[in-house]
Amino acid sequence: GNSVTQMEGPVTLSEEAFLTINCTYTATGYPSLFWYVQYPGEGLQLLLKATKADDKGSNKGFEATYRKETTSFHLEKGSVQVSDSAVYFCALRGSSNTGKLIFGQGTTLQVKP
Amino acid sequence: GAGVSQSPRYKVTKRGQDVALRCDPISGHVSLYWYRQALGQGPEFLTYFNYEAQQDKSGLPNDRFSAERPEGSISTLTIQRTEQRDSAMYRCASSSGGPNEQFFGPGTRLTVL
Numbered sequence: 129g130n131s132v133t134q135m136e137g138p139v140t141l142s143e144e145a146f147l148t149i150n151c152t153y154t155a156t157g158y159p160s161l162f163w164y165v166q167y168p169g170e171g172l173q174l175l176l177k178a179t180k181a182d183d184k185g186s187n188k189g190f191e192a193t194y195r196k197e198t199t200s201f202h203l204e205k206g207s208v209q210v211s212d213s214a215v216y217f218c219a220l221r222g223s224s225n226t227g228k229l230i231f232g233q234g235t236t237l238q239v240k241p
Numbered sequence: 242g243a244g245v246s247q248s249p250r251y252k253v254t255k256r257g258q259d260v261a262l263r264c265d266p267i268s269g270h271v272s273l274y275w276y277r278q279a280l281g282q283g284p285e286f287l288t289y290f291n292y293e294a295q296q297d298k299s300g301l302p303n304d305r306f307s308a309e310r311p312e313g314s315i316s317t318l319t320i321q322r323t324e325q326r327d328s329a330m331y332r333c334a335s336s337s338g339g340p341n342e343q344f345f346g347p348g349t350r351l352t353v354l
Binding site: 132160170171172173174177181217219221226227228229230231232233234 | 276283334336338340
C-alpha cells in the first residue's frame with residue numbers, strides 16, 4: 129500500500145541556516161504530494177503541494193520538487209527564521225482522487241536565534 | 242468565514258465509556274474526513290464522507306468506532322466502550338470535494354483513563 133517516510137527529528141538549526149527535510153514515498157500510480165505544517169498550538173495547514181512529476185511546490189520561501197525517479201519530495205528553505213519552528217508533515221494522496229491523505233510521522237524543526 | 246471547528250477540544254473519559262466527537266466543517270464543503278493522530282506520529286486516516294454518504298471507512302480500527310453525517314454537514318465520530326489505546330488527537334478536515342485542499346480543524350484531544 130501507499131506510505132510516506134520522513135527523516136526523524138528533531139532538527140535544530142540556527143537562524144538563516146539552510147533547511148532540508150527528507151521525504152520519500154511508496155505509491156502506485158501517480159500520487160499528489162503535500163507538505164503540511166503545524167505551528168505550536170495550532171492545527172495543520174497546507175504549506176505546499178505538487179500534483180505531478182517534476183512539479184515544484186513553493187510557499188513562504190519553502191520549496192519541494194516531486195521526483196518520481198527517486199520517489200522523493202524533500203522540503204527545502206534557504207534561510208530559516210525562528211518563526212519557522214513547527215512540526216512538518218509530508219503527505220500523499222493516491223491517484224484515486226478520493227482525497228484521503230497518507231502522512232509521514234512528522235519532523236520537528238526548532239530554529240534558534 | 243469560520244474554519245473547521247471541533248468539539249470538545251479536550252475530552253477525558255474512563256475506560257468503558259462511550260464518547261462522541263463533533264466536527265463542524267466549513268460551510269458548503271461537501272467532503273469531510275476524520276483522522277487520528279497518536280503522539281509523535283502523523284495523522285492516520287479513519288473515514289470520509291461526500292455529503293451524507295460514507296465513502297470509505299477502511300481506516301476505522303474496529304467496530305467500536307463509527308461515524309455519521311446525517312445531513313451532509315456536521316459529523317459525529319463515536320467511540321463505544323473506550324479503551325486506553327484510543328487516547329489520541331482526533332482531527333477532522335473538510336474540502337470542497339475530490340482533490341481539493343483539505344482544511345483541518347483544531348482537533349479533539351481524547352484521554353481514556
